[in-house]
Amino acid sequence: MSLQIMHIGLDDTDSKKGGCTTYLAALLIKELEQFKVHFIDYPLLIRLNPNVPWKTRGNGSLCLRFKYNVQYEEQIKETAINLWEEQSKFKEKGTDPGIVIYKSQTIPEELTAFSKKAETTIVKLKEALKLIKNVGAEAIGFNSCRGIIGALAAIGEILDADHTYELIAYRKQENIGTKRRVDEKSIFKMDEITAPYTFNNVDIEKNRIIITPRGPDPILFGIRGETANIVKEAFELVKTWEPIERWVIFRSNQGTDAHLKAIKDLSKITPYSSVIVKGIVSKNPRVIPVRHIIFSIKDDKKEVDCAAYEPTGNLRRIARELIVGDNLEVYGAIQKPKADKPWTINLEKIDVLNLAQKVTTENPLCPQCEKRLKSMGKNQGLRCEKCNSVFPNLKKIEKPVLRSVKNGLFITSTRSQRHLTKPFRRFGQEKKNYRNQSLISKWHSTSE
Numbered sequence: 001m002s003l004q005i006m007h008i009g010l011d012d013t014d015s016k017k018g019g020c021t022t023y024l025a026a027l028l029i030k031e032l033e034q035f036k037v038h039f040i041d042y043p044l045l046i047r048l049n050p051n052v053p054w055k056t057r058g059n060g061s062l063c064l065r066f067k068y069n070v071q072y073e074e075q076i077k078e079t080a081i082n083l084w085e086e087q088s089k090f091k092e093k094g095t096d097p098g099i100v101i102y103k104s105q106t107i108p109e110e111l112t113a114f115s116k117k118a119e120t121t122i123v124k125l126k127e128a129l130k131l132i133k134n135v136g137a138e139a140i141g142f143n144s145c146r147g148i149i150g151a152l153a154a155i156g157e158i159l160d161a162d163h164t165y166e167l168i169a170y171r172k173q174e175n176i177g178t179k180r181r182v183d184e185k186s187i188f189k190m191d192e193i194t195a196p197y198t199f200n201n202v203d204i205e206k207n208r209i210i211i212t213p214r215g216p217d218p219i220l221f222g223i224r225g226e227t228a229n230i231v232k233e234a235f236e237l238v239k240t241w242e243p244i245e246r247w248v249i250f251r252s253n254q255g256t257d258a259h260l261k262a263i264k265d266l267s268k269i270t271p272y273s274s275v276i277v278k279g280i281v282s283k284n285p286r287v288i289p290v291r292h293i294i295f296s297i298k299d300d301k302k303e304v305d306c307a308a309y310e311p312t313g314n315l316r317r318i319a320r321e322l323i324v325g326d327n328l329e330v331y332g333a334i335q336k337p338k339a340d341k342p343w344t345i346n347l348e349k350i351d352v353l354n355l356a357q358k359v360t361t362e363n364p365l366c367p368q369c370e371k372r373l374k375s376m377g378k379n380q381g382l383r384c385e386k387c388n389s390v391f392p393n394l395k396k397i398e399k400p401v402l403r404s405v406k407n408g409l410f411i412t413s414t415r416s417q418r419h420l421t422k423p424f425r426r427f428g429q430e431k432k433n434y435r436n437q438s439l440i441s442k443w444h445s446t447s448e
């Protein structure tokens with residue numbers, strides 16, 4: 001029996017009207033059982049650059065890696081392609097499904113480099129197609145075929161540094177489109193029990209659960225966490241009032257800040273990328289409709305606007321308190337300038353490095369009777385109301401004001417975090433590697 005390794009990358013089979021690439025992966029995992037494949041990794045759920053203009057909702061792509069018996073090779077490929085075709089909503093505008101099949105014992109470096117690029121910036125289809133040819137992979141796409149980019153990027157992402165897990169539970173077909181029936185109390189309890197090893201279960205600010213998506217997709221809920229075991233444990237704590245059709249544990253770059261790239265200075269910003277960059281506040285915050293906060297930062301090279309939009313919650317409250325001279329490191333997505341709008345960073349995080357001294361001015365006290373002096377008008381000097389002395393040469397004095405904002409890192413509210421945003425709970429839990437760990441005994445299940 002001759003064993004080979006196959007990697008199948010899938011992307012963008014979902015659309016605004018439902019469907020979900022993770023669900024396709026879940027179905028395929030089950031289908032592949034008939035060929036006795038041996039998974040060498042969890043299915044990967046790879047989020048790509050959230051800042052591309054043509055993304056579908058989450059911009060997620062999937063990769064399955066497994067050992068297989070070469071006698072089944074053609075059947076495996078056919079099964080994957082048929083299922084992908086059947087599940088792809090390729091008749092809908094804006095859906096550009098792609099599938100890439102790659103047979104190889106290892107992942108070449110040029111492929112991992114391509115993935116990093118697709119996570120942080122824009123890559124062209126041409127680039128992907130050239131690479132597919134170079135490494136000898138096979139690809140099929142529909143419509144614009146952009147899905148091939150994501151499918152290839154998922155294969156190239158070996159997630160050998162920081163990573164997380166997500167257990168996704170799916171609904172029965174007949175319930176899709178109806179209100180999700182889950183016991184919210186059990187989810188709050190689950191969060192309490194499994195913290196800090198799971199994250200983004202609930203939005204504390206709004207006191208509501210966020211593991212259930214909205215909309216007509218087949219996902220009932222998804223639990224994100226640090227290990228396969230913890231998301232499974234958390235799953236067992238969640239009560240639902242509707243049946244679960246199947247569930248799968250994915251390994252992922254979600255919650256790792258993989259989309260953010262540190263750049264040296266503001267002149268290095270490029271459209272559609274997401275960056276980490278230092279700057280000094282150069283224009284005080286101003287409120288624009290509807291309740292968004294804009295301020296400017298600059299360095300020696302450039303000045304750009306920073307925007308904290310209303311749903312960023314806590315981040316917006318911090319942004320409002322900043323003043324000229326504050327020293328920051330900002331994290332966010334770059335918006336290309338338009339006629340009426342300069343370069344803008346849509347903020348995800350603000351690290352306040354150093355606060356400028358804020359001062360107010362006040363009149364000094366009367367040197368004779370210590371009563372606060374009154375101003376007599378512009379350049380008219382000061383007068384004491386008690387002893388009637390006039391002091392033409394005394395000036396207002398500056399007084400430091402205590403700042404309400406403190407040094408430290410501030411992150412956009414849970415409900416407005418991107419899939420890739422690293423939440424507070426994960427800080428200090430970042431993983432340095434992933435070495436062919438064996439999978440837990442039960443990492444997926446189907447009810448029928």
Ligand SMILES: [Zn+2]
Pocket residue numbers: 366367368369370371384385386387388389
């Ligand atoms: Zn006086």
